[in-house]
Amino acid sequence: xxxxxxxxxxxxxxxxxxxxxxxxxxxxxxxxxxxxxxxxxxxxxxxxxxxxxxxxxxxxxxxxxxxxxxxxxxxxxxxxxxxxxxxxxxxxxxxxxxxxxxxxxxxxxxxxxxxxxxxxxxxxxxxxxxxxxxxxxxxxxxxxxxxxxxxxxxxxxxxxxxxxxxxxxxxxxxxxxxxxxxxxxxxx
Amino acid sequence: xxxxxxxxxxxxxxxxxxxxxxxxxxxxxxxxxxxxxxxxxxxxxxxxxxxxxxxxxxxxxxxxxxxxxxxxxxxxxxxxxxxxxxxxxxxxxxxxxxxxxxxxxxxxxxxxxxxxxxxxxxxxxxxxxxxxxxxxxxxxxxxxxxxxxxxxxxxxxxxxxxxxxxxxxxxxxxxxxxxxxxxx
Numbered sequence: 001x002x003x004x005x006x007x008x009x010x011x012x013x014x015x016x017x018x019x020x021x022x023x024x025x026x027x028x029x030x031x032x033x034x035x036x037x038x039x040x041x042x043x044x045x046x047x048x049x050x051x052x053x054x055x056x057x058x059x060x061x062x063x064x065x066x067x068x069x070x071x072x073x074x075x076x077x078x079x080x081x082x083x084x085x086x087x088x089x090x091x092x093x094x095x096x097x098x099x100x101x102x103x104x105x106x107x108x109x110x111x112x113x114x115x116x117x118x119x120x121x122x123x124x125x126x127x128x129x130x131x132x133x134x135x136x137x138x139x140x141x142x143x144x145x146x147x148x149x150x151x152x153x154x155x156x157x158x159x160x161x162x163x164x165x166x167x168x169x170x171x172x173x174x175x176x177x178x179x180x181x182x183x184x185x186x187x188x
Numbered sequence: 189x190x191x192x193x194x195x196x197x198x199x200x201x202x203x204x205x206x207x208x209x210x211x212x213x214x215x216x217x218x219x220x221x222x223x224x225x226x227x228x229x230x231x232x233x234x235x236x237x238x239x240x241x242x243x244x245x246x247x248x249x250x251x252x253x254x255x256x257x258x259x260x261x262x263x264x265x266x267x268x269x270x271x272x273x274x275x276x277x278x279x280x281x282x283x284x285x286x287x288x289x290x291x292x293x294x295x296x297x298x299x300x301x302x303x304x305x306x307x308x309x310x311x312x313x314x315x316x317x318x319x320x321x322x323x324x325x326x327x328x329x330x331x332x333x334x335x336x337x338x339x340x341x342x343x344x345x346x347x348x349x350x351x352x353x354x355x356x357x358x359x360x361x362x363x364x365x366x367x368x369x370x371x372x
Contacts, residue, residue: 027231
């Protein structure tokens with residue numbers, strides 16, 4: 001072979017150039033893609049496992065806790081239908097033996113500011129709660145009003161009594177006027 | 189006499205052999221160039237294949253996320269949020285009817301209650317009443333002050349009525365746990 005030294009030098013330079021400029025970046029690119037592929041495979045596996053678990057938990061929840069979920073749905077509905085809410089209060093007043101003279105269902109306030117420290121997730125959830133003020137004027141006996149409060153605070157709907165007031169009559173065994181201010185909630 | 193030929197004669201000279209390492213080095217360096225090119229082509233192909241595979245994996249992850257059964261996960265999160273909110277509200281839920289037990293325990297029979305107002309959020313109760321004399325009103329205040337559920341009692345207004353009775357306005361602040369449901 002003629003001038004082998006020259007060939008050797010040229011070839012070594014050429015191979016060095018090709019390796020440095022083309023092959024090595026491709027190797028690195030492949031390595032990065034391969035690593036990314038491993039991460040994606042793991043993600044896919046985890047995603048499938050996650051959704052399978054979610055499906056399993058959902059079915060278990062539906063199977064074993066349906067009654068409890070229905071109670072929670074009733075206590076804290078997604079939406080409050082005002083006439084239905086009015087009817088709920090009226091039927092409670094009737095059950096307690098009180099006459100519902102007037103009732104006002106106010107505009108809801110959205111979001112509850114927690115009194116104690118709660119987690120950021122819980123604080124976010126509380127922001128989605130709507131509180132409906134419901135004020136009712138009733139007439140009846142003291143014992144009936146006590147019963148009314150008892151029924152309200154144990155009602156299927158979550159009702160918080162915020163204010164109670166009454167004006168007592170001088171006479172015994174007569175009906176009195178009672179006012180009760182409450183709040184009931186929905187969660188969007 | 190024998191003739192001596194003076195003609196130049198061609199005597200082939202043995203060709204000088206190139207050292208082995210010269211050719212070997214040249215072939216090896218050519219091989220290196222070819223190997224570099226082949227390696228490039230191989231990794232180019234591998235990268236392209238891996239790229240396609242990664243794209244398919246990404247698509248699979250996306251489709252797994254919008255799979256029809258995933259509404260169940262959304263429902264599950266909705267229920268979790270609802271349970272958390274419900275638990276919080278239930279923790280804050282007050283037994284407002286307990287105020288009557290308090291009144292029956294602390295208001296003396298000699299006191300006639302005219303107006304009453306209880307705020308379960310501020311824990312303040314305001315009471316307007318009439319006692320037969322100052323002594324009765326003072327006793328009433330003392331009874332309230334001594335009650336374990338009361339943190340503060342303030343007598344705001346005292347008047348002697350035309351019927352020689354004492355009317356008063358009393359503001360009491362109850363302790364924060366006054367309306368709590370009894371723990372089982």
